[in-house]
Amino acid sequence: MRRRARRMPSAVRLSVLTALLAVFMAWLALGHGALLPWDPRWYLTAHTAMEVFSVVVAMLVFSTGWHGIGREMPIRVALLSPTALVVGLLDFGHLMSVQGMPGVAGPGSVGRGIEFWLLARTVSACALLIAAFAPRERVVGRRVRGWALAAALGIAALGFWVAVDNPLALPPTFVPGQGLTPFKIDVEVVLIALNAVAALFLLRRALLTRLRTDRYLAATAAVMALGGVSFTLYARPDDVMNMAGHVYKVIAYLCLHRAIWVAAVQAPYLRLQRSERSLAESEASFRSLMECAPDAILLVGAEGRITMMNARAENLFGVAREAAAGLPLDILVPAAAGDAEVDCRSRAGAAFPAEVRRAGMPSGQQVAIVRDVSERRRLERALVEQLTHDALTGLPNRNRILETLDEAIAGARQDGRILAVLVFDLHEFRKINSGYGYGGGDDVLRECVVRLSGLLAGGDMLARQGGNEFIVVQKQSGPEAAAALAGRLLDAMREPFPIGGQHVFLAASVGIALLPDGGCGAHELLQMAQVAMAAARADGPARHCFHTDAMAQAIRERVDLEALLRHAIERNQFALQYQPRVDLASGAVLGVEALVRWRHPVLGLVAPARFIPLAEETGLIDDLDMWVLDEACARAAAWRAQGLPPLQVSVNLSARQFQQAGLAQRVRAALERSNLPPACLEIEITESTVMRDTGEATSVLRSLKALGVALSIDDFGTGYSSLSYLKRFPIDVLKIDRSFVSDVTADPNDAAIARAIIALAHTLNLEAVAEGVETAEQVAFLRENGCDEIQGYYFSPPVWPEQIEQMLTERTLDLPVST
Template sequence: MNPRLSALRISLLYLVLATVWMLASDHWLQMAIADPAQTLRWMTAKKYLFVAGSAMLLFVLLHRQFRHQQATISSLSDREKRLSRALNVVEDGIWDWDLRTHRVYYSPGYASLIGLPGDRLSDDFLLWENRLHPEDHDTALAAYQDHIDGLSEQLDCVYRIRHGDGSYRWVHARGRVERDVDGTALRMTGVSRDITRQRSNEDHLRQAAAVFEATQEGLLVTDSRGVIVHTNPSFSRITGYDARDVLGLQPSILKSGRQDAAFYRRMWETLQNEDVWSGEIWNRRKSGEVYPQWQHIRAVRNDQGELTHYVAVFSDLSSLKRSQHELDFLAHHDPLTALPNRLLLRERIEQALARAEREQGGGALLVIDLDHFKHINDSLGHSTGDLLIKAVAERLQGCLDERCSLARLGGDEFAVILESPQQQHASSLAQRLLETMNAPFMVNGQTIYMSVSLGVSLFPEDARNVDHLMQHADAALFQAKASGRSLYAFYTPELTARARSHVQVEAALRHALDNDELRIYFQPVHDLASGRMVGVESLVRWQHPQRGLVPPCDFIPVAEECGLITALDAWMLDQACRQMRSWLDAGIDLDYIAVNVSSRLFSRGGLEQRVALALEQAGLEPHHLELEITESAVMQNFDQALELLCQLRLLGVHLAIDDFGTGYSSLMRLKRMPVHKLKIDQGFVAGLPDESEDAAIACAVIGLGQSMGLQVVAEGVERPDQAAFLLTHACDFGQGYWYGAPQPADVLLPKLPRHRA
C-alpha cells in the first residue's frame, strides 16, 4: 500500500464528511429551531462539537498509527539483533555488492575470513580484488562477470585470497544478482566460506586414494566382523583373486594351512590388545601356490573408540626370498664359474683345519694361476677370456675327487683344498692338474694352449690358520712362476722371507719417491768410428739413507710388480729432459739423452702427452730426446704400439728398440715401425768375438739395421776386442763399461764434450 495515496484518500474522505456535516447540520438546525438566537447558539456549539469530534478521531487514528509503527520498529529491531547475532556466529563471510556504486558491504565474518580487523574493512570493491591470488585473479573476475551478464544462474566459484598473515586461503564463494524489471543487475549478494582445511583434507584423501590404488603392496579392508569390504589392484595382482571374488567373504580364504591355530590365536590377541599386528605369514594364491608375505594389520576405531574396520597391508616376499637365496649364493660363489669364491673357501679351510686338529689329520691348499692369461684377454678379448676361465674350471673340477674342493679366487686364480694326511697326495694331485692342462682348449672355434703354475701349502705343517696357509700357498706359487712356470712348488720358510722383503722394498720405494731418494746416473754412448761421445743413457739409482746405493736389480722388479714403475718412468723423463737442457745451456756438445720406457707406461696410454709436457716444461727440443722401448712391449699389442710410435715420431723425438733380438718380432712388423735405432742386447755382446753364435746374431742385427736404414747400438761393451769386432762389422755406436760406467751428472760433467769456441 502506498502511504501517500492512503493519506490522500483519508484526507478527501474527511473533507467530504466534514462538508456534508456542516451543510446538513446547518440546514437541520434552521429547520428544527425557529429562534435565530438559539439557532446561532446551537450552531456555535456544533462547531465546537465538530472540532472535538475531529480531535477525538485524529487521536484515535494517530494512536493506532503510532502503536503500529512502534510494533513494526520493535519487530525490525529484534530481527536486526537476531541477524546481527547470527552473522557474528556464522564463520562464513557475507557480502553485498552494489553494482551501481561498486560499494560492498562485508560482514564481520568476512573480516575474520580474510584476517583483517573490522576497522580496516572498507566498502571498496578493490579490497577484495587486490587480495586475489595472481593465478586466480582473472578466473574469479570472469566468474563474477558471467553471472552479472546472465551467463550463469548463480555465482559459484573457488579461488585463493590473501589472508592478513600473508598466506593464501582457499575460498568458496556463492551469490546471486538482484535485477530490476528491465533485467539490469542492481546488486549481488553472497556468502564466502574458507575451505582451506577442507581442500587440504580432500587433497589428502585423493593422495591416500591414489596411494591405495597405486601402491605395490596389497591392501585389504574388512568391517568390524571381518568381512572383506574393499581391496586394491595390488591385492588382485599378488593373490590372483579379483575384488568380486572376495568381497563379502572372510580373509580366511587366503589361508595356506602352514600356520597352526595357535599362530592365528596369538595374532588376534595382539590385535585386540594393541590394535596392530605385524609379521610374516604364509598364504595361498588363487592358483594354489603357497607363498610368504609380510603383513601389517591395524584396527580402525571411530571418535568414540568403537571398532569399525581392519586394514591389512601386505607385500609378497617370494621375490625377496629368492633374492636372498641368490644373494647368499653370489656372496659365496663366483658368478662366472659358479664355484665357491674366496669367502666360502675361507670357511671351508677353517672347517678343514678344525677337522685336521680334531682327527689328527692334515691336508693341503693348492693355489693355481693361469700362465700368461693376460695375453689371452689382450689378444682375443675378455669374452673369450671368460669362456676360457669356465673351460679351465670344468677341466680342473674333472680332476678332483670327494676329498677335494675347488674354488675361484678371482681373475685367473683358483684354489683346491685337499684333505689327506699324506703329502704325496698333494704332489700327485698337483702333477695331475698340470698334466690335465696340456690338452688344448677349443674356445669360440679357436685352439688355445694354456698352462698353469701351482703353489702348495700343507696343514698343519706349514700353518694352522687360514691367513697363514693362504699366504704360504701364494709364496709357493710365486716361487713356481719364478722357476719357469708350468710347475708346482711347495712352501718353504725362505719363500715367506722373500715375500716380506718384497713388501718392505715396495714400502721403502714409495717412501723414496716421496722423499727425493732417487738419483739419475748417466752412461755414455760413443760413436765407434770416431770415438766421440754422442749421447748418454739415463739410468735410475736409489740412494737409500741406511743401505746406501741400492742396485736396480733389487728394486726395479718390485716396482714393475706393484705398479710404481710408471711413476719411476715419469720422474726419469722429467729429470732427464731438465738435465739435458742444463748441459746444452752450459755448452755441452751432446746429440741426445736416452730414457727407457717401461712396458707398463708404454701400454698405459697418454705417453705422447706426457713426453710433450716434459719437453715443454724443460724447454728441450724433441730431437735431443731418445725413447728406448723394449721389443716385447711393442709386440704385446702391435697395432696400438704402432699408432703410439707414429705419434711420438711426429712429436720429433727419436725412437730406439731396446733389447732387440730377445723378443718375437717379425721382419714384416719391424719394417712398419717408425724407429731410428736398434739396440743389440748385452747378452749377445758378452760372447764377442769368440762365441760364434753371439757373433752371428750381432752381425745379423747390424746387417738388418743397415738394410733398413737404422742405426745400431751395442750394449754391454766391456773390452776393446768387443769394440773392435763391432767396428769391423760397421756397428754405429757402443755403450758399456769400456767407455764408461753409469755416473752422476756432476761426476760425468768434466768428461762431456763441449762445443769449440
Template sequence: MPFPPHPPWPAFPETEQCAAGPRPGAPSRAAWLERLSRAEFLAQAGLEEIYPYLTETAARLLGVDRVGIWLFDDSQRTIRCADLFERAGGCHSSGQRLQEADCPAYFAALESGEPIVADDALHHPATRDLNDAYLTPHGIGALLDYPVRQQGRLAGVLCHEQAGPARPWNEEQRLLGVALANLVSLALEHAALRQSQAQLHSLEERYLRLLEFCPTGIIHYDTELHITYSNQQFANIIGVPLERLQDLDMAKLQDQRPLPALAAVLEGRTGRFEGEYRASLSGRQLWVSLVAAPVLDQCGQLLGGIAIVEDATERKRAELQLRQLSRAVEQSPATIVITDTNGVIEYVNPKFTRTTGYSAEEAVGLKPSVLKSGETPLEVYQELWSTIASGGQWEGVFHNRRRNGELYWEHATISPITDDNQRITHFVAVKEDITEKRRQEDRIHQLAYFDELTGLPNRTLLHDRVSQCLAAAEREQETLALLFIDLDNFKTVNDSLGHFTGDRLLQSVAQRLKGCVRDSDTVSRLGGDEFVVVLADAQLDGASQVARKIIDRVGQPFVIDGHQLTVTPSIGISLFPHDARDFQSLLKNADTAMYQAKESGRNAYQFFTAEMNVLAFERLVLENALRQAVERQEFVLHYQPQVDMGSGRVIGAEALVRWLHPELGMVPPARFIPVAEDSGLIGAIGDWVLYEACRQNRAWQEAGLPAIPVAVNLSAVQLRQSELHESVAELLRRTGLESRYLELELTERTVMEDAEATVRCLRRLDEMGVMLSIDDFGTGYSSLSYLKRFPIDKLKIDQSFVRDIVADADDQAIAVAIISMGHSLRLRVIAEGVETAEQLEILHRHGCDEAQGFHFGRPMPADEFAAYLARRNA
C-alpha cells in the first residue's frame, strides 16, 4: 500500500520552534497531519507497516533522535516496543521490554493517562527510574511521551527521545506529539475494527453452514412477506425447488394457511407464534409444525420475521395411536401396566408415568423389574410368579425405586389375561402408590425421636438411650462419657450467609461427628449448634481420644454453596459415675465444662470439675452486666501509638476498648470480649468502638493535632454485614473524618472464614479510601493466593513472634519472612508487642516499617494520647 511521503521539514532547533518551516509549496505541519489522519493507509494497512512509518514521521516532524511506539501487554505490567526509529542510522528496531517492577514511577505516570514532558529525563520524577535500564545506556537526556488509547483504554505510549543533555520541549513539539499519538490510536482502532469484521464474516459463514444442515426448515422473510432466505429442508417440506424460493412472495405459495400467523408476528399482534396445522402439499397430506418470531435491528426497528417449519406427520400419527390405545384407562387414579407372558411391558397409563417418572415410550419394551430397588425380599417375587403363572391373582406390596432414584411403596394386584381358549396371553397389574401413607406413619415416629434437620436423635431419644446406657453401666460397673459440643463461630456464619447455608453446615458437621464414633455410640443434636456424643464403656483416655478426633475432623474447612467455611468445636466432658449419676446432671456438667473450654481459647475440650459450677455462675453474672454496659455505654477507648521505624514519629494509633464497670472498675478485654462474642453483643460493641474512634480522631484534628490514621479492630460479625461499606461511609459522614484516617484491622482467621465474600467487602472499603490491615499475621492459615487478592495496605506481625525474637531463632525467622513477604506484595509491615530496644533493633535491621508496643507507650486515654502525640511529633 502506498504511504504518504514523509514531512518535508528539517529538524527542530534545540531551544526554539522551527523557523525554517517547510519547503516552499509544502503544506503546514497541522495541515499535513490533518491530511494524514484521513489517509486510507491508516484504515487498510497492517500495523507492522504503519508503526515504522509513524515513528519516522514523528522523528522528522519533531526533529528528535529517536521515536518509539510502546504497547502494554494484557497485565498492564509490561510495555513492549512495537517499533523504534533512530534518525542517526535511519533504522528501525522492536522487541525491547520494560517491566513495572524495574520502573514503578514511570508506569504510574503512564497509568495516569497524562503526557510525560521530561525536559531533564535523568532527574524527572516520572522517568528517573529509567536511568539504568534505558536512558543512560542510550544516552537519552529528554523524553516527551503521549498516551496511546484503544477503545478508551490506555494501550501504550508514543515516546519521543532526544539524546544528549537535557533540553526543553517547545509548544509546537508538544502539539505535534499529541496529534501523532492520536494517529497511533486511530491506527489501533482501525486494526481492531478490521479484526472484528473478519470475525463477523467467519461467524456468518459458520451460521450459514449450520442452517444448511439443519434438519428443520428455516426461512427469513421481509416486512412484505417475501422470502429473503430459505434452507434446503424448507424447500423439501413444501415441495418447491430451492432456487424458486429466493425473493418469492409467500402469497403465491400453494399453502396459504400460515400467512395470517406470519403477518400477525410482523404487525406485533403476537410476539411469537407456535402452532400446528394440517396441510396438502405436492399431493401429500401432512402435519406441519410452525414457529415464527419477528427480527429486529439494534435500534428495535422491524426487519422481517423468521420461521421454523417441521414435518410433524410421524409424531402426530404416533400420538393419535397411543391415545387410542390408552383412552380406556388413562383417567384411572391407579397405575395400570400390561405385560406379555415374559413380563415385557406393552402398555402403561399416564398414572404410571406420574408415579415412576418413566414415560410410556421409555417403559414399553422394558420389564417391571426396572423399578426394583433391592428392598423387596426375593421371596415376594417368587410367590408372585408362582401365583399368576398358574392362573391365580396375586396381591401384595413392593418397595420400588422411581426413575429419579427415589424409593416408594406400592400396593399391587396382578391378574392374568386369557384368550378364548383360556390360554394366558398377558398380565395386567393395577397398582397404588402408598408412599405418602407410610411416610406419614414414619414421619410421626421421626418427629417424635429425631432431629428434623440432621436426622440425629433428638433430646427425647437421647434421654431414652442415655437412661438405658446408664442402667447397663450401673449393672456392669462401667464408665460412661457424655460430650457436650458447641460450634465456635457458627453464629457468624449463620448471620452473614443465611440460615440455609447454616443448616447445610450443621448437616455436614453431623456427618463428621458420626464418623468419629462407633456404631454403638450415640450422636445427638440438642438444637442450634449444640451436639451431644454419648460413649458407652469409655474410660477417661477413650473420651479424650474421641474429643481430639472430633476437634481434628470438625475443624477441617467445609465447602458449602461455594463458600469455604471453618468452625471449631468446644467440648465439655462429664463422666458417669464420677461426675453425676443421672442424665440431666451429666448434661448440665458437660455444658459447664464446655463453657470452660471456650473460656480457655476454644477449639479444645475440658473435663468437668466441681469448681466449674462456680465459674459458670460468674460467667452468667458477667454476661448480664455486659448487656447493661452496652445500654449504658460504660466503654472507653484507649489509644496505643504506632511509630515509624525510620523517623521515630507517631504515624498512627490503635483504638482498644476498655470496660469501665461502676463497681468492678476497669474490666480487661480478655475477660469480657469472649463473653461478648458468645452472647452476640460483639456487634453492638464493635459499632460503638468504630464510631467513637472516628469521632475522637476528628476532634484531635480540629484541635490542631497532627492528622494520623486510627486503627480499629473489625469483628467477624461486622465483616459479614452485607452493607458494611455503606455503614462505614455513613459513619465517616456523620463524624466528618476523611476515609484515609480510618484503618480497619481484621484477623487472619476472620478474613479466611469466607474468603470470596471478604474480597468483595474489602474492595468496596478500599474504593472508599479506607486503609485495611491484617492483624495477628502468622497465627492463622491464610492462603497466599487469596492474600494477594485482598486490597490490604498493611500486615501486623503477631506479638507472639516478637516476644522472643531476641532469643528464639525460629520466631526471628518467621518475623523476617513476614516482613519480606509483605514488602514483596508492596505492603507496609508493623510489629506489635515491641517492649525492648533489642526487639526494636532486630525489627528495624530487617526492614520492618512500623512498631507498636510498651517500648513506645501503653494504651492510654484520649487526653493522655493527645498530649503524647503533640509532644512526640513536635
C-alpha cells in the first residue's frame, strides 16, 4: 500500500510564498518589469478578470465567516467578515469606475477608480491592524454580528458617497501624462506601513499561539504591504507594475479567505470532531467504570423500565442484562423517595438489605445505584456485640451494664423496690498472669463467671467491668439480701482454682451500693459501689462493705487535696522545719533533720501524714524530694555563710527517688547549686527501701558515698534486715525508730531491741541516733546504753529556720544527768 505523501506545514508554505513574493517585488522595483511578457492592450480584460475574482473572493470571505459553525463567532471573524463585504463592494466600485468601464454615477476615469481603490485598501489595512490586537479567545453573539453587518453596509455606503461626490475635496491622485500624484503615493506609503505593522504583530502572535488563523492573517497583511509597493511605482494604469499589484491583492484575498475558513469553518469542525471523539471516549470510559463498579448500576428510561445494567447488577439480582432490559425497576428495587435503605429481592426470591441512590440524567433517564449492605449489617451487629460485651467471657461489659442499669433503676423506682449494685474484685490476680501466663488468667476469669453466675437469682445481671472486676446488679435487694449475696460471692472464691495441674487460691472484695431514696443515675450508683469496694479492699481480703456518705466525702477530699497539691510547689506553698539532733555527751546541736510542711492559704498547715502518701501515690514525690533537697542545702549553706556553728542537715529521700537512675548526679547538682560541702549533708533512706533490692541499693549508696555525703538508715528495726547485707552498705548512721524509744523504760522487749541496735551500730563503727525522745527517763536510758545522738520533742519540736539560728548561737542544750 502506497504511503500518502506528507504535506508541507502551513507555516513553511506561507513563509516560502511570502519570501518569493518579496523577492519578485524587489526585482520589479529595480526596473526589470519590462522583461515580463505584457501588452497594455490586455489591461482592461486582465484588470476586469482580477477585480471580479477579488470581489468574488471578498464575498466568499464574508459568506464563510458570517455563516460559520456555531451560535457564537470569534471576534476577529466578526470583524474581518463584514470588512470583506465592505472591501468587496468598494472593489466593485473600483472595477466599474476605471477608464473604459461604465462608471458609477458617471463615466469611468482613472482618478475615480483610484479613489475607490484607496478607500478599499484603507478599510482592509485598518481591519487587519485591529485584528492583530483583538483578543483571540473573545467571541460575540448574534446581536453584535448584526451591528457589525449594519456598520459594514454603512461604511460601504459612506465610501461610495465619498468616491462619487468627493465631499472631502480630495486632491488628485493621477495626472494624465505625468502619472501618480504625491498625495496618492503618500497614502499608499501609509497603507504599506499599516499593513506591515499588522503583519509583524500577527506574526508574533502566530509564533506564540501556533494557530493557522494567525499565520494566514500575517501572510495576508504582508502580501498586501508588498503589493502596495507596486502601486507607488507605476506610471500608467495599464503598465505591468499596476497589474503586478493586482496579482498581489488577489493572493492576499486568498490568504484572508483561508484564514476566515480555518477560523469559522475548519476549527469549529475540528472541535466538533474532537468533541465527538471525547464523547465516544467518555461513553467508553463510563461503560468501563460502570462494569468495574463494585455497586449495581441500573439505567432506567423515562417510563421506569430498565435500559442497561452492569455486571454487578447481574450477579446481585441474578438476572442477565438482556433479560432485565425492559423490566420495570420496581420488580428488583422497591420504590422509595430519594436515597434510602430498602430490602431488595433477587429474581430467585432472596431478599437482601441494600442502600439505593437515585439520580436524574440530562437525557431524561434515571440511574439507580444499589449497594448490598448485608456484610455491613453483619459487621455492625458484630461491632455492637464487641462494644457491649466482653470478648473473653461473653458477659455484658461496662457500657452495656450501664444501659441496662438505667432501665433497672427506672423499674425499681416505679415498683418501689430496692436495687443493689455489687462490684466484685479479685485480689492478687496479677500473680496469676505472671506465674501461669495470660492463658491461665483467662481460665480463672472464665471459672469465676461460672461460679458467680450460679449464685444469682433470676433477673439479676452479671457483667465484667474489665481486668479482674465484675459487676452484679441485684434487682430484688435490701441490706440483708445484698450482704448475703456478697457473702456467697466471697465464699465461692474460697474454693481453689485448678491451673495447669496446680491449685491456686484467691481472695476477693465486694463493694455494695443500694439505690438511695433520693435516686441517682447508673454512673453514680456504680461509682458508689466502686468506692465501697475500695474500702472493703483496704480492710483486708474476703471482706464486703456498704457505701456510706463518709466514703464519698473522703474520696472527694482526696481528689481536691491532690488537685491543690499539684500546684503547691509552683505557688511556693511548701516550707521546711528543722528538728535538732543533739549530742548526748556534750548537749551540742550537731545537726538538724529537714521536715517538709505545706502551708496552704485556706487549709492552713497541712499535716505531712495527709499529703506525703498522696504525693507518693501520684508521683509528685519526685518533684517534692528535689525541692526539699535544694531548699535544705541552700539553708545550710546560708547558715555557714552567717558564721554559725557547723552542723549537718539530714534529708529524707522517698523510695521512688532512691530507685530512679541518676540519684547521685541529682544530689551533686543540688550541692553545686548551693555551694554546700558534701560533708554537711546527710541522706536518710528507710530500711525497707534499701532491702527491696540489696544489689541495686549497694550500688546507689556507694555512688552517694563517693560524693562525700553521710548516709543513714531511717526507721531501723521496723523492717526485715539481713546483717550480712547491712555490713556491706557504706552507711554512717542507724536511726532507732520511735516505736522502740517510746516504751523503752516500760517494755523490756523495746529496751532490749534498743540496746541491740546501739550495740550493732557501734560494732559496725556506725553512730546510733534515737528518734522520738520525749521524756527525761528515755534520755537517761539512751545515755546509759551509749546512744550517740537523740532527736525528739523532749528537746525541741520541728521549728522554723530562725529558731534554729537562735539555738545554734546557744550551742548546747541542758540535758538531764543520769542517776
